Amino acid sequence: MSWATQDPESFRQSLRSWLDTHCPQAMRDGLNTEATICWGGKNWEFTSKHQKLWMQNAAEVGLTTPRWPAAYGGAGLSREQDKIYLEELARINARMPLLSFGIWMLGPALLAFGSEAQKQKYLPQIIRGEQRWCQGYSEPGAGSDLANVQTKAEDMGDHYLINGQKIWTSYADKADWIFALVRTDRDAPKHKGISFILIDMESEGVSTRPIQLISGASAFCETFFDNVKVPKENVVGEVNKGWDIAKYLLTHEREMISGNNQGLTSGRPLGAVLAQTAGEERLSDASLRAAAMECEIDALSVGLTLERYKDQAEAGAGVGDASAMLKYMGTELNKQRYELMMSAGGSEAIDTDGAHGDLAMDWLRSKANSIEGGTSEVMLGIISRRILGLPG
Amino acid sequence: MLAESARGFLDADAPVSKLRKMRDDGKTHDPELWAEMAAMGWCGVLVPEDNGGVDMGHAAAGVIAHELGKTLAVSPFLSTAVMAATALKQVDSAASAERLSAIAEGRLTYALALDETSKFAPENSQLACEKSGNGFRLNGQKSFVVDGGFADRVLVLARSGEGPEDLTLFDLPADRAGITRNDQAMIDSRNAARLEFDNVDATGDDIIGAAGDAMTVLRPALQAGQAALSAEMTGLAAGAADMTVGYLKERQQFGRPIGSFQALQHRAAHLWCEMEVTGSAILHAGRMLDSDPGNAAMAVSLAKARAIKTAKLAVIEGVQMHGGIGMTDAFDMGFFMKRARVASEWLGDYGYHAEQVADARGF
Numbered sequence: 001m002s003w004a005t006q007d008p009e010s011f012r013q014s015l016r017s018w019l020d021t022h023c024p025q026a027m028r029d030g031l032n033t034e035a036t037i038c039w040g041g042k043n044w045e046f047t048s049k050h051q052k053l054w055m056q057n058a059a060e061v062g063l064t065t066p067r068w069p070a071a072y073g074g075a076g077l078s079r080e081q082d083k084i085y086l087e088e089l090a091r092i093n094a095r096m097p098l099l100s101f102g103i104w105m106l107g108p109a110l111l112a113f114g115s116e117a118q119k120q121k122y123l124p125q126i127i128r129g130e131q132r133w134c135q136g137y138s139e140p141g142a143g144s145d146l147a148n149v150q151t152k153a154e155d156m157g158d159h160y161l162i163n164g165q166k167i168w169t170s171y172a173d174k175a176d177w178i179f180a181l182v183r184t185d186r187d188a189p190k191h192k193g194i195s196f197i198l199i200d201m202e203s204e205g206v207s208t209r210p211i212q213l214i215s216g217a218s219a220f221c222e223t224f225f226d227n228v229k230v231p232k233e234n235v236v237g238e239v240n241k242g243w244d245i246a247k248y249l250l251t252h253e254r255e256m257i258s259g260n261n262q263g264l265t266s267g268r269p270l271g272a273v274l275a276q277t278a279g280e281e282r283l284s285d286a287s288l289r290a291a292a293m294e295c296e297i298d299a300l301s302v303g304l305t306l307e308r309y310k311d312q313a314e315a316g317a318g319v320g321d322a323s324a325m326l327k328y329m330g331t332e333l334n335k336q337r338y339e340l341m342m343s344a345g346g347s348e349a350i351d352t353d354g355a356h357g358d359l360a361m362d363w364l365r366s367k368a369n370s371i372e373g374g375t376s377e378v379m380l381g382i383i384s385r386r387i388l389g390l391p392g
Numbered sequence: 393m394l395a396e397s398a399r400g401f402l403d404a405d406a407p408v409s410k411l412r413k414m415r416d417d418g419k420t421h422d423p424e425l426w427a428e429m430a431a432m433g434w435c436g437v438l439v440p441e442d443n444g445g446v447d448m449g450h451a452a453a454g455v456i457a458h459e460l461g462k463t464l465a466v467s468p469f470l471s472t473a474v475m476a477a478t479a480l481k482q483v484d485s486a487a488s489a490e491r492l493s494a495i496a497e498g499r500l501t502y503a504l505a506l507d508e509t510s511k512f513a514p515e516n517s518q519l520a521c522e523k524s525g526n527g528f529r530l531n532g533q534k535s536f537v538v539d540g541g542f543a544d545r546v547l548v549l550a551r552s553g554e555g556p557e558d559l560t561l562f563d564l565p566a567d568r569a570g571i572t573r574n575d576q577a578m579i580d581s582r583n584a585a586r587l588e589f590d591n592v593d594a595t596g597d598d599i600i601g602a603a604g605d606a607m608t609v610l611r612p613a614l615q616a617g618q619a620a621l622s623a624e625m626t627g628l629a630a631g632a633a634d635m636t637v638g639y640l641k642e643r644q645q646f647g648r649p650i651g652s653f654q655a656l657q658h659r660a661a662h663l664w665c666e667m668e669v670t671g672s673a674i675l676h677a678g679r680m681l682d683s684d685p686g687n688a689a690m691a692v693s694l695a696k697a698r699a700i701k702t703a704k705l706a707v708i709e710g711v712q713m714h715g716g717i718g719m720t721d722a723f724d725m726g727f728f729m730k731r732a733r734v735a736s737e738w739l740g741d742y743g744y745h746a747e748q749v750a751d752a753r754g755f
Contacts, residue, residue, distance in 0.1 A: 269754050269755070271754045290746075293746045293750045294701075297697050297749055298669070300673070301673040304669075304672040305668065308672045325668055377658065380662060381657065381661070384658065385657075387664060388661065389637075390652065391641065391651055392652065
């Protein structure tokens with residue numbers, strides 16, 4: 001399949017016919033919620049044979065990672081083609097074939113900072129959905145003050161010895177590997193003694209414990225490292241320069257969180273969602289209608305901004321600190337959308353066995369959006385200092 | 393590049409202090425500034441090259457409007473170079489070709505006479521146009537005719553039948569017998585007028601487009617104007633926000649610059665976010681008008697709604713963060729606040745445009 005060289009229109013046509021035969025009907029239900037996402041990994045249990053088939057079909061032609069280079073198994077699509085790919089998925093209401101922290105976070109970091117050996121070892125497994133990653137950034141004493149990580153990695157000559165604790169490690173209990181920030185130099189200024197390291201979760205001394213949240217079952221875990229041996233080749237980039245990678249990934253994560261909120265840019269009008277939730281008569285409720293209209297106008301504009309930034313990035317101008325804006329605006333809007341859907345749903349929405357299924361749980365879950373990946377207040381701080389240049 | 397050259401020119405020739413002086417002198421139009429804008433090609437930004445324009449498109453018109461907004465420059469750019477030019481471009485006639493050339497050269501100014509009540513609703517126009525001999529006779533009134541006090545010509549929307557869109561658009565010299573113009577004292581010190589039409593005679597030659605089909609000509613013109621006005625509003629928001637952020641860095645309280653206080657930092661950062669997002673909607677509207685004008689309606693309404701929300705926030709925060717001096721006439725923030733209020737009403741307020749978006753999004 002040589003999609004990478006096709007012009008937009010022929011790409012769209014050949015993609016359409018490929019989707020016709022390779023995307024199972026059962027995967028065209030528009031569901032991309034936490035419960036229906038295919039995460040992949042060594043121990044992944046597919047929820048249906050269709051889910052498995054869809055992931056494998058997409059992986060085979062690199063469409064689990066449309067922008068990644070073909071050399072590692074990605075589809076090597078251009079920015080414009082990627083946009084068409086997302087449009088075509090939305091057109092047939094298809095689920096994403098595979099989503100993971102490997103795709104969102106580690107892959108981009110390896111592509112930018114990893115060695116050739118690291119790329120060849122990890123990227124193909126991520127693309128094929130065989131390896132599930134989690135992110136080890138936050139610590140009990142280093143949430144928003146991320147550079148304050150204390151988990152230490154001691155140089156033992158032929159390996160590192162890791163001791164410490166991570167928190168809010170999403171899906172750590174289900175992950176095969178973790179990419180983590182560890183302190184490799186205790187004497188350096190806090191940003192300068194951090195390294196970015198890859199740890200096999202099956203290593204001796206690694207343990208995890210899920211954290212129960214207000215939404216019931218939780219994606220979040222605590223992860224403990226007790227004398228864990230890690231080969232030195234698992235450091236990505238230079239030792240003690242992990243903060244550069246962390247910053248790069250934080251920017252990436254902010255864009256991902258803002259852009260990936262279901263519905264925000266997927267073209268699904270909030271009005272349709274609300275009508276589904278409320279039954280038509282409720283949309284005539286003047287205050288709900290007014291709030292929904294404003295939310296929709298704001299969400300469409302944030303979506304256009306995301307597109308504009310992607311185009312900028314494609315043209316070689318990085319988005320940089322402005323990603324804090326996307327994260328802030330995107331997550332605050334997502335919370336608003338869930339508030340509106342809950343209002344529209346009424347008593348059915350607060351009934352956990354009610355007609356709206358997981359809506360209440362998703363609403364509770366959305367409250368974490370403006371905390372995880374850096375709080376809204378941290379984002380506003382980044383903007384006020386680094387973009388507006390206000391004094392610290 | 394267009395933005396930079398525009399900014400340089402406007403900072404020098406049309407700073408906010410100029411608006412202040414015009415207000416103090418009781419003036420609402422500056423023919424010299426208009427002539428300079430014509431010399432730079434701005435008046436012909438949407439006029440085809442065959443008619444002596446530069447035909448740079450709506451995105452470029454938005455860039456100019458944004459810069460005009462930043463310094464609150466006073467000019468009939470929107471009503472003449474954007475809206476009238478767009479309307480005239482819809483019709484293929486010798487008269488419209490001549491008028492387009494005159495606009496590009498800065499020789500002709502236009503105003504649009506649309507509103508009759510306090511809210512934008514062109515389809516509700518009641519100004520009557522009755523058949524009279526071989527021609528028509530116009531009776532009624534229009535209000536909030538921006539630049540209507542001095543414009544050379546007026547595009548007048550008149551009702552020619554019972555159907556909701558049974559409207560006819562006339563292109564009349566403003567001094568046609570029977571037209572009386574009374575200035576309205578708008579809070580932003582710009583020109584607007586009430587127009588009375590008392591047995592005004594018109595002929596078929598005065599109709600622009602087809603009789604009973606005004607919206608075909610007017611709709612693209614309105615969309616062009618709404619998009620450019622949105623851009624002007626983000627410009628004024630940026631002008632107000634620049635002043636505010638500058639002040640936060642300078643003003644000392646409790647022995648520190650007030651910009652070091654987190655409460656103010658977060659307000660300023662939030663404002664910046666809103667402006668950045670609105671900028672995308674404005675850009676999108678301009679591009680849609682240039683590339684796919686038949687489907688630009690939602691993009692334009694999205695831009696105007698966001699522009700209103702953002703400009704309002706920028707001036708409210710501007711006054712609040714400046715404290716007491718923000719409320720004084722000696723200080724410029726009030727000019728920004730007044731212009732934002734007037735621009736919010738012109739060509740459709742938030743509710744009007746939100747409804748357009750809601751329709752398009754199936755609410």
